[in-house]
Amino acid sequence: MPLKSGALTRQETQFVHAMTRINNPTEAARLAGYTQPSSRGGDLMRRPEVVARVQAEVQHILRTRGAEVGVRVLIEIAEGEKFTGPARAMAARELVKLSGVGSKTDDDSRPLHMLSAAELHAKALKAQAWLDELERNTIEHEPAPSPTEGGGFFD
Numbered sequence: 032m033p034l035k036s037g038a039l040t041r042q043e044t045q046f047v048h049a050m051t052r053i054n055n056p057t058e059a060a061r062l063a064g065y066t067q068p069s070s071r072g073g074d075l076m077r078r079p080e081v082v083a084r085v086q087a088e089v090q091h092i093l094r095t096r097g098a099e100v101g102v103r104v105l106i107e108i109a110e111g112e113k114f115t116g117p118a119r120a121m122a123a124r125e126l127v128k129l130s131g132v133g134s135k136t137d138d139d140s141r142p143l144h145m146l147s148a149a150e151l152h153a154k155a156l157k158a159q160a161w162l163d164e165l166e167r168n169t170i171e172h173e174p175a176p177s178p179t180e181g182g183g184f185f186d
Contacts, residue, residue: 039084046075051088102129 039047042063049059056072065071075081108114108122143151 039081043075043081044084046072047081047084047088050076050085051092102126105129 042065046059046063046065049062050056053059053062056076057068058072060068060072060075076085105122105126109119109126111119114122143154146154
């Protein structure tokens with residue numbers, strides 16, 4: 032039963048921790064100490080606040096331990112003599128991108144939340160300049176000439 036404050040109980044929190052490790056509601060409920068884990072795990076995973084907490088913990092794990100493992104593996108590939116040249120080059124390229132020291136190109140496809148404030152500001156200025164250019168190249172209130180007005184489309 033949830034607490035009146037809306038926070039998860041100690042047992043619910045244990046369930047969340049178990050779910051992030053094993054992704055099995057029944058087994059997570061058993062590990063958290065519920066007496067009827069087969070029904071309780073499913074019940075807990077239908078509660079939005081429990082699901083949100085599980086998702087938040089999984090994201091945290093991915094951003095911390097997952098990122099550490101990913102970078103460590105990329106370094107092992109980039110430095111490893113047993114890997115092919117193309118694999119080592121790809122790993123090195125990804126490491127340079129992740130480090131932020133590589134040259135920036137206009138086709139930077141990183142999601143906005145991965146950009147610094149300065150990079151976001153630069154993108155906003157570039158977008159505004161492009162919008163201004165589009166507006167300057169639009170002739171307002173001038174209808175396109177009709178084909179019967181003595182001129183073709185390219186005249």
